[in-house]
Amino acid sequence: MANEVESTPNSYPMNGGIGCHSYVKNSHIQRALLHAAKDVITEAIVEKVDITNPWFNSSRTLRVADFGCSVGPNTFVVVQNIIEALELLYRSKRHNPEIPEFHVFFNDHVHNDFNTLFRSLPFSHRYFAAGVPGSFHDRLFPKSTLHIIHSSYALHWLSQVPTQLADRNSPAWNKGRIHGLGASSKEVREAFSAQFSKDLQAFLNARALELVGGGLMLLLVSGLPNEFHSSQTNSAIVLDLLGSCLIDMAKMGIISEDNVDSFNLSIYRTCPGELEAFIEKNGHFKIEKMEELINPVRWDPPDFQMLASHLRATFEGALEEHFGNEIMDELFERFTNKIGENSHIIYDQQYIKETEIFVSLKHRVTDYEV
Template sequence: MEGPSNAFPMNGGEGPHSYTRNSSAQRIFIDRARKLIQEAVAEHLDIEAFSSSGAFLVADLGCSVGPNTFYAVSNVLQAVEQKCQSLGLDSQILEFQVFFNDHAGNDFNTLFRLLPPVRRYHAAGLPGSFYGRLFPKSCLHFVCSSFTLHWLSGVPKEVQDKSSPAWNKGRIFYPNANKEVIEAYAAQFAKDMEVFLCARAQEVVLGGLMALTFGTRRDGAPHSQFITNRSLDLLESCLVDMVKKGTISEERMDEFNLPMYYASPQEVKEAVERNGRFSVKKMVEIVDIHPSANPPWRAGLEGLLKEQMQFEDEMLDEFFDSVTRKHEESSILEFAPEASVTFVLLKRNAAN
């Protein structure tokens, strides 16, 4: 999300509520995307054009603090080495430089403490929002980003404007809100994707690749039926309970909205086509038939609640205990048995 005031990184450290210890679901999809990365590099990476530079630059955008970023990067580098070997090139000639990017508030200390001691790349941290330029022109050969682009640069202004038909009173999210709220979130996603793609188009070399993994709802499916959105509905209901008990004010809840949007694969494709600077080379749906019934939301949302809702530790404990109980009592998986994730491979066009 844009700017330090809107940046709420995942929980740092290695404690029980850290992202490091609560990101195994994401790891499943990163593992499943490994073969897709290999195929993408084998079919679409022009390694012969890049090998003469001597250095191959990779960026993981929204790396967070857990080990998942190292698995994702390892998948990319192994695929590049295999491509070199298949062409009879000496992969050892290439030097790999990997940039781990996230907001300045990200726990880079823990991230670099967890770096694999034996690795085939030089590592560097790069703080800053990916909704803007991060790198010099035409320097990156491969960009990956996993489970990050559902985070918007900020909450759509309309949903917090009392005079707007999109004012999201009594809610913190869009799935069960009126159509104006849903449209405002969809428009913010489209706007943010345009900014993201324009920035990357300047940074990625011609012929360079981007592998993006999105949590997505099925094309044409109601927002309210996507399993993650159903889970967030339960979280919203726990905040409503706190308002009823007088723990937080109704006004404070009305001012709070989640800066997240889960697009459909079609929306992602349309955003890329509108931008025109990349072409979609592969778009594959990965399905998890055993999604978590109780996602570890605390690892991702604690910072946001502390900052915007002024939750102290005791209130956070009470709130997330309540969320856990509601998940255990709900039949959420009955109605949404699959979690859908979309892998998208983009190649930098020469025309723009």
């Protein structure tokens, strides 16, 4: 239960508080996605949860957990959606509906801003709320206690940058780049994919123990279409622009070039084929459904400031840890300008090929022993 992964330097929370650079104020891109996911989540719960299963039938409390909840408000939107779907299911399937009470757990890294999360809990929430600090690559709940598990926009965060990338003598040394999305180097791509596989296995193994028999896991994973090279995505283009701002600042002597070369964001975008293979390899879960979601407002309207603010709220923690706080304002000012100058590339429809992969998974159990 000690959070080994937690102690690595790669557990950067989203920006806390409610200020202009906070995640709370800069997460509407993710919110649009969640609205797009609402129907598939409702459908999965109504169709796939069997409330006559003893784990549901005998329980007067249903436990729902959101892994990687961040500071809100998106997590509240998802949870409300899940609760409403469960209520709908209980009302529709029982003559004399006795709806269980709901216990909802909001999980994120121990350095997440739980104070802001708790203070922004919707006043009229119809569930009991709790916060759970710790890395979702570790166990966080007792055995067989969760009925619905959800995670969105979180599994693309790795527990660490692959170690090879920090080794100047490795073929995976990522010189001049700050991320592994669309890496031209085979070694960099493989190192990131292996790290994602390892982290996903840790996540699935922990959740397999925590989920009740017949329980449902709903994942939204930032990804790419199959056979699609991620250098063609605007995420890769935008992060290359952010990297080029750091290189500019290195050339001006503000930071060192070595410091730029040794920095990498610990994120990875999988594709449906790879994700399916990794889940099958794990073996604890049966894939009920996998589909690609389209986020209708993802890059529209092309508001440079909004995009820069969104990325600042997301990545500032990692950048600050490596480069220090004092260069952040200058870095993001340069970045905002670069986005403006390159908007014709960023918003070119041919590059908007990212996808969010929705997967609903059911616990593979041989019996329903409670």
